Amino acid sequence: MITYILRSLLRNKTRSILTIGAVALTTFIFCFVRAIDSGMDRLLSSSGAEKKLIVYHKNRFCYATSKLLERYVPRIAEIPGVERVLPLKVYVSNCRASLDIVTFEGGPTDELLASRPIKVVAGDLEQWKRDEDAALVGVALAKRRSLSPGVKFRVGNVLVNVVAIFESGSSVDDNIAFTHLGYLQRIPGLNSVGYVTQIEVYLKDPARSEAIARQIDDMFATDESPTDTKPERAFLARKTRDLAEVVTFARVLGYVCVLVMLAILANTVVMAVQDRVRELAMLQAVGYDVQRVAAIVLAESGLAAFAGGLVGAGIAALVLWWTRLGIATEGIQVEFALSFGSIGMGVVSSTVAGAIAGIAPAWHASHLEIADALRSL
């Protein structure tokens, strides 16, 4: 029977190819949306949970406007329960959502290395510690901008000398270039000597995160730069809120794609059934019962959708693996992450949509008036 089903699928090659292509395209979009969704989930779940607090300028939502006095750092470090403090000057090429954002983070070198578990894969780490204008570039950013040790790299007013490439296992850090704090503070036009963008606070006991955050904010409530302190996950969630809304919209689009696929498939299967009404009646005349005829039509529909799903999910996986696409907002990189689960979900969704699309034509095919259908041209 499988021979009959496969050959039936291939009898109108153009129609089959177009149908499989349409399913592949919708599955591709579906997988793409899933990848953005997974990337967001991964970003938020990989963050340091409640063990790390981010101190930011109150009521400021962009790196360019958050200015905290550097003198806050020793005061925060003195709070009981704080293990270590990392002041960071952040410079981003674009505050808005973009597919290609370059983020510089300048911090005291030793504290920075102690706080970020990185592994240098090319270049010289000691040179980075030594040279003021040296940059330690994340592997994803290096790949995207074709950077390697020895290359000079300019974004806006920031000109750095790439001396080493690192990988961290974190999609956020892999898209960052680390520099010296003082160097970034002195960039012409920034006017930020004595100021930092944010302060990372590492805690001894995550259970005290809420109390310490409140203590920090109370400490500077009436100071020049009132603070807003949040656990890292909440901070990232706020930073990526706009993106999350886009992702929600994209998710709806993904489901609409599945519906479009359903309509396309249903139309194709209806046409395929109408084209061979007499043949389906013949099958029933020689003894094929309602269930078998319905199963043939459903199998054809499901198989076409499965093939399209496989092609679409495969292309999506290849494209995302090859391009390592990601989107950044306010300097936070969300890497599209297509898991095997998402690929499977894409293929299964398209197959199920195919089977659902085949239900009405299958019912029609299996309940033909055999005598009338045999007389049809």
Place this chain on the structure above:
Amino acid sequence: MALIELRGVTKVYSKGGRDFAPLKDLDLDIEKNEFVALMGPSGSGKTTLLNIISGIDKPTRGSVRVGGVDVPSLSRSKAAQWRSRAIGYIFQRYNLVPVLTAFENVELPLLLHKMSGAARAKRVTLALQAAGISHRANHTPTELSGGEEQRVSIARAIVADPQIIVADEPTGDLDRDSASAVLGLLTRLHREFGKTLLMVTHDAKAAEIAQRTIRLQKGTFLTPEPGASSGNGTRPPTPSPAPTAAGAAP
């Protein structure tokens, strides 16, 4: 008891708000191993009668028993299952699946039965041989002539070894030579393999090969003309069938 037994069979269709009765109160007995030709002008109800006997259509009134089975009482699926065992259907327009080879077309009814691939292949080969078309087993219908296609259709009808073969104008689309070959094959199925044949035809010459000819007009049987060698109710002696199928035919 006759193999096929119809009593008071009436079929009424509604068309454009008007009732139309292609069959009116028909009684008919067809014995086992009988070869009956069903003749009549277009619209006389021949195909409707064939479809009712084979369970494809249901009568509006009356009873239809085939091999002791009350056919109209069967559900659609049960009727299909019964047909797969009891009836071989030969169509005027062959109705072969264009994307399958002759072998695969003949194999279709056997896919409904539990049997090994080897046993299936053996039966298909025997059916193709019996229909004299085994040399074209790997060709698709588009590569076959009309006569060859009808032979494949006949092989498909006999492959499951049904007791009854119904043929709806099997020579209607064929040239004279092909028609003659197909009629010869049907005669052989009846004489050598002991099949009960019910054949609808417009062609008086084709009807001559049958033992009995039933004439339908406006949904009723015509009485036989005096001295006619065949007609309703005349039943020539049934030839004793050759031992069936097991080895000689599928």
